[in-house]
Amino acid sequence: MSYSKATDQKWQQKWVDTNLYKYDENAKGDKLYCLEMFSYPSGASLHCGHWYNFAPIDTWTRFKKMQGYNVFHPMGFDAFGLPAENYAIKTGIHPKDSTLKNIDIMTKQLVAMGANYDWNYSLNTCDEEYYKWTQWIFVQLYKKGLAYQKEAPVNWCPSCQTVLANEQVKDGCCERCDTPVVQKKMKQWFFKITDYADELLKDIDGLNWPEKTKKIQKNWIGKSHGSLITFDIDNGTQLQAFTTRADTLYGLSYVVIAPEHPAVAGLTKPEQKEAVEKYVADAAKLKEIDRMSESRERTGVFTGSYATNPVDGRKVPVWVADYVIASYGTGFVMAVPAHDERDYDFAKRYDLPISRVIVDKDGNEQPLPFCEHGKLINSQEFSGMTTEEAIPAIVAKLAKEGKGELTTMYRLRDWLISRQRYWGAPIPMIHCPHCGTVPVSESDLPVKLPYDVEFRPDGESPLKRCPEFMHVKCPVCGADAERDPDTMDTFVDSSWYFLRYPDARNNKEVFNKEKIDRMCPIDMYVGGQEHATMHLLYARFFTKALRDMGYLDFDEPFTALVHQGMILGPDGQKMSKSKGNTINPDIYVDKYGADVVRLFFEFAFSYTDGGPWSDAGIESMSRYVKRVEALFDKVATLSDSGTEMGKREKDLDFVRNNTIKAITKDLDAMQFNTSLARMMEYLNALNEYVQGPVNKTFLNECLKTYVVLLAPFAPHLGEELWEALGQSYSVHNQPWPSVDENALIKNDMVIVIQTNGKLRGQFEVAKTTDKDTIIAMAKEKIKDYLAGKEIIKEIYVPNKLVNIVVKG
RNA sequence: GCGGGCGUGGUGGAAUGGUAGACACGUUGGUCUUAGAAGCCAAUGCCAAAAGCGUGAAGGUUCAAGUCCUUUCGCCCGCACCA
Structure with missing residues (x-):
């Protein structure tokens, strides 16, 4: 027997021929919906990151199937997006053509990996049958008031030539291409995710997600408690300021408005006009990264206007300064320099x-600025109160005049989803000169993305240059109208794909409610941590919005979440083409077979950590496979020695059951590396056993257990060995073995001897031995250590150890 | 700055407060071979070694600490003029 890629192909064919991975929603067993984040069909082929995400989870789902769960495990493609479009600009190959080709290649590779997806449930977001429903959801959100258009300063990536969502800006740069982002004022479509800020925050606690990811989302939503205070301005208007420190109001020195704030022009007095306008213009030119820079000095200009402090009537100047952000709070703040x-x-x-106006808790004047909570001074009737007492008291006083209220503010902002690019789902809206902006009739969906389009980016949506697309009749009045030329952020496509899988071929509705409520939420979701504030947040928002519109009945899409680690290059650096340290798994699949590559990824690291690729590691897994095969080859030549079930058999049976027990626990927790370590130990025990006389019947049982345990890890080799044992197809339909607890009961136990917690020796005794005898035996064994020392205390941990506390 | 996480042999990594280093890789020696490779066997935390010392460092709790507590250093990640 010699496992190779040919073995893979043999069984992959058989699996197809016998429909082994067909999902039957009526099959018995508890439903278990397990999903890996679907992938973008990029250029070449499945890379190490894909493998590391998918192969171990394939093992996990096989294990769960054997345990009796009715596992639903689909796979699809996040097919819209910029890389395909950029590739098209460079090579002239149309995004649709390259994408469909890539999907075809990747599907073949996933099959070659040995993955157990049921492809009948597959989907692809650039398919009309899919994006029809993406657009349909957009229309529902619009009707519900959760999609709206607004002119606002937005993040613009000069390289990608499109606007970006806040979540897609990292350190002031484009998350995709690292180009510094600039602010641009544009009319764009937003989803009102902020309506769900509070629920999105509140429900995080109930999720079985990594704590860190939960924390990241909480920080991103960024709830803070504070007050809104209304200031009268001397031009007759009012402005509200958000503050967490209403207790410092008597220390007010001036107020500040953000340069982008629409009220700036109205506040500016003629003599200040030139200075303010220049300042505002300069601020607008600043790149986000420069504006965020810590070393920058805080600058601003006086507007000429004054505001009245509502608690004491004093007038303070209104400044415009870019250290105030227009999009957080009200874009207008009260300044208390002390x-x-x-x-x-x-x-x-x-x-x-x-x-x-604040001293510390003990009444001492701390050096300024003193930003901690304390006690109020120079604050009229509030003097002497603590920060905690003064905030509600001052706000209550202001509230009587309608000038103050306690409130909460969120850092989260609405999700900007328009993109000025071609390769995405068109926004299903029509701009009519008479009726304004109206949604496309649902019966007219999908709004098809035209194929022949000049998609060179120039800051305008390529669709604008496509008259056949743009010209349309208004669905309300029938007048000549124009389509919205923008496409949707691809994160919109991926915000609901997991809801489509269970009913992926439904052409009457987005999904059947009864079906989706039965299949969802997803019991186990696995993917990269980089989506903590993007995909994972958007998907939660969509789920809640669809629930409130009556399309489904659950609150959260992903009950449990796991992030796999990252596979690095052999040099320990992140793999990248420019560093030349990328690894193409295909080469290794060809040379060693898919199971060896799977085993490497599963054994080499703990799943959530990842680590560097290693040729030696691959080689070592290949050797493991050879050792397994060598054992089976050897056993095939052995004849029964006629031995009874003696000590050697009992010892082996102990290892067998101990292996089952440990792997059942470890696999459940996705500890693939320790599971495989147990498999190697079991193999070593089998090898030792076959050195001597064998009870062939018992040995065959042990080998059957070995193959069944190995099958989820190495599905092709598992089939091959199962066949070699003369068992009937398929090993993947075998039940997961159960532990014979009796086999784990040992007559003897090892007692460790310590003095003062230090290891001094060990011995074996019968399990029935009583405590006093064991302590006496222990003392006898280490009498040399005890000589001349005073025994203070004797500790016996049942079945484990004796610790003698000594002095001297 | 704030908030999380992580520091264990030469390497990847194991360890419900109870034998630190499972399982591998690597290394060394042996075996086989004309020779090498591969296999197989043995050794392998440090120290020549009995002893002793060992989980980034320093304290503490405990009969017993990689594990719990305090301080500290280093690295990684998230957020960051958020009022």
């Missing part, structure tokens, strides 16, 4: 008054 670092710096720079 108790805020930023305001302090600013006041120093522009020589604005600084007055202390």
Whole structure:
């Protein structure tokens, strides 16, 4: 026997011929919906990251199937997106053609991996049959008031030539291409995810997700408790400021408005006009990364206007300064230099008054700026109160005049989903000169993405240059109208794909409600951590919005979540073409077979950590496979020695059952590496057993157990060995072995001897031995250590150890 | 700055407060071979070794600490002018 790629092909064919992985929703067993994040059909082929995500989870789902779960495990493709479009611009190959070709290649490779997906449930987001429903959901969100258009300063990536969502900007740069992002004022479509901020935050606690990911989402949503305070401005208007420190209001020195704030022009007095306009224009030119820079000095200009402090009627100047962000809170803040670092710096720079109104808890004057909570001074009737007492008290006083309220603010902002690019789902909206913006009739969906389009990016959507696409009749009044030329962020496509899988061929509705409620939520979701604030947040929002519209009945899409680690290059660096340290798994599949590559990924690291690729590691798994085969070859030549079930057999049976027990537990927790370590130990025990006389019947049982345990890890080799044992197809339909607890009961136990916690020796005794005897035996064994020492205490941990506490 | 996480042999990595280093890789020696490779056998935390010392460092709790607590250093990640 010699496992190779040919073995893979033999069994892959048989699996297809026998429909082994066909999902039957009526099959018995508890439903288990397990999903890996679907992949983008990129250029060449499945890379190590895909393998590491998919192969171990394939093992896990096989294990769960053997345990009796009715496992639903589909796979699809996140097929829209910029890389295909950029590739098209470079090579002239149409995104649709390259994408469909890549999907075909990747599907073949997933089959070659030995994955157990039922392809009848597959989907692909660039398919009309799919994006029809993406557009349908957009229309439902629009009707529900959760999709709206707004002119706002947005993040613009000059390289990708499109706007980006906040979640797609990292350190002021485009998450995809690392180009510094600039702010641009544009009319764009948003999804009102902020309506769900509170629920998205609240429900995180109930999720079986990695704590870190939960924390990242909580921080991203960023709830903070504070107050809204209304200021009268001397131009007759009012402005609201959000603050967490209403207790410092008596220390107010000035107020600040963000340069992008629409009220800036109205506040600017004629004599300040030139300076303010220049400042606002300069701020607009700044790249996000420069504006965020810590080393930058805080600058601003006086608008000429004054605001009235609502608690004491004093007038304070209104400044415009870019240290205030238009999109957080109200874009207008009260400045208390004595108790805020930023305001302090600013006041120093522009020589604005600084007055202390907070002392520490003990009444001491701390150096300014003092930003901690404390006690109020110089604050009229509130003097002497603590920060915690003063905030509600001051807000209550303001509330009487309608000028204050306690409130919560979120960092989360609405999700900008328009993209000025071609390769995405068109936004199903029509702009009519008479009726305004109206949705496409549902019966007219999908709005098909035209094939022949000049998709060179120039800051405008390529679809704008396609008259056949743009010209349309208004669905309300029938007048000549225009389509929305933008396409949707591809994260929209992936925000609901997991809801489509169970009913992927439904052409009447987005999905059947009864079916989706039965199949969802997803019991186990596996994918990269980089989606913590993007995909995972958007998908939760979609689920809740669809629930509120009555299309489904659950609150959260992903009950449990696991992030696989990352596979690095052999040099320990992140794999990248520019570093030349990429590994193509195909080469190794050809040379060693898919099972060896699977085993390497599963054995080499703990799943959530990942680590560097290693040729030696692959080689070692190949040797393991050869050792397994060698054992089976050897046993085939052995004849029964006629031995009874003696000590050697009992010892082997112990290892067998111990292996079952350990692997059942470890695999459940996705600890593939330790599971395989147990398999190697079991193999070593079998090898030792076959050195001597064998009870062939018993040995065959042990080998059958071995193959059944191995099958989820190495599905092709598993079939081959199962066949070699003369068993009937398929090993993957075998039940997961159960532990014979009797076999784990040993007559003897090993007692460890310690003095003061230090190891001094060990011995074996019968399990029935009583405590006093064991302690006496232990003392006898280590009498040399005890000589001349005083015994203070004797500790016996049942069945485990004796610790003698000594002095001297 | 704030918030998380992680530091264990030459390497990847194991260890419900109870034998640290499972299982592998590598290395060394042996065996086989004309020779090499592969296999197989043995050894392998440090120290020549009895003893002793060992989980980034320093304290503490405990009969017993990689594991719990405090301080500290280093690395990684998330957020960051969020009012």
